[in-house]
Amino acid sequence: MNGFALLLARDLRLALRRPGDAGVAVAFFVVAACLFPFGVGAEPQLLARIAPGVLWAVALLASLLPLERLFLAEAEDGALDRLALSPHGLMSLVLAKACAQGLIVGLPLLIASPLVALLLNMDARGYGALLAALVLGMPTLLLIGTVAAALSTGARRGGMLLALLALPLDLPVLIFGAGAVQAALVGDPVAAYLQVLAGLLLGALVLTPIAGAAALKLALE
Numbered sequence: 001m002n003g004f005a006l007l008l009a010r011d012l013r014l015a016l017r018r019p020g021d022a023g024v025a026v027a028f029f030v031v032a033a034c035l036f037p038f039g040v041g042a043e044p045q046l047l048a049r050i051a052p053g054v055l056w057a058v059a060l061l062a063s064l065l066p067l068e069r070l071f072l073a074e075a076e077d078g079a080l081d082r083l084a085l086s087p088h089g090l091m092s093l094v095l096a097k098a099c100a101q102g103l104i105v106g107l108p109l110l111i112a113s114p115l116v117a118l119l120l121n122m123d124a125r126g127y128g129a130l131l132a133a134l135v136l137g138m139p140t141l142l143l144i145g146t147v148a149a150a151l152s153t154g155a156r157r158g159g160m161l162l163a164l165l166a167l168p169l170d171l172p173v174l175i176f177g178a179g180a181v182q183a184a185l186v187g188d189p190v191a192a193y194l195q196v197l198a199g200l201l202l203g204a205l206v207l208t209p210i211a212g213a214a215a216l217k218l219a220l221e
Contacts, residue, residue, distance in 0.1 A: 011100035051122035052181035070149040094212030129184035136197035150215035
């Protein structure tokens with residue numbers, strides 16, 4: 001746990017030196033969502049109907065933006081080789097990276113989501129479900145993205161590979177996250193959707209550190 005805390009603190013310090021990473025993700029989230037009215041029309045009812053899917057799709061893409069270079073610093077300074085020698089070093093690194101991304105990227109996206117929902121004319125009844133679903137779903141997206149980033153470490157065109165690896169695995173989160181908001185908008189219960197998102201998060205917390213560590217070991221060979 002001490003190793004995990006040190007790695008997390010290190011990533012947060014590095015993030016404070018590069019605040020643009022979070023800014024780019026949030027800017028993409030807002031700008032991409034605002035482009036939809038130009039493509040599908042600015043009719044308020046239409047925007048309100050597509051808002052849940054738009055919000056989740058754009059949040060998913062925004063969460064992938066800072067991940068391409070996630071392990072690059074450790075690969076360049078030899079930290080990956082040193083951590084690979086300890087039994088749980090790489091697992092701690094993967095979990096610390098995901099937690100840091102949750103604070104650096106996930107939290108700003110969560111804060112910006114009501115504003116984007118307002119711009120898309122989403123009914124206020126869906127705001128609570130949107131925030132609850134993002135609280136459960138965004139960490140899962142970042143955990144999956146961290147594993148994809150580990151698999152693409154050192155690869156040419158790593159950003160494209162990362163997206164190809166992460167997007168299919170992110171689909172259940174997207175489906176149930178948008179479904180929770182849509183259910184709230186029509187007055188249906190949202191508990192089942194949130195329970196599925198919670199289950200996906202628990203599964204990701206257990207499996208992604210193991211998968212990420214294995215991916216990093218593969219990248220070192």
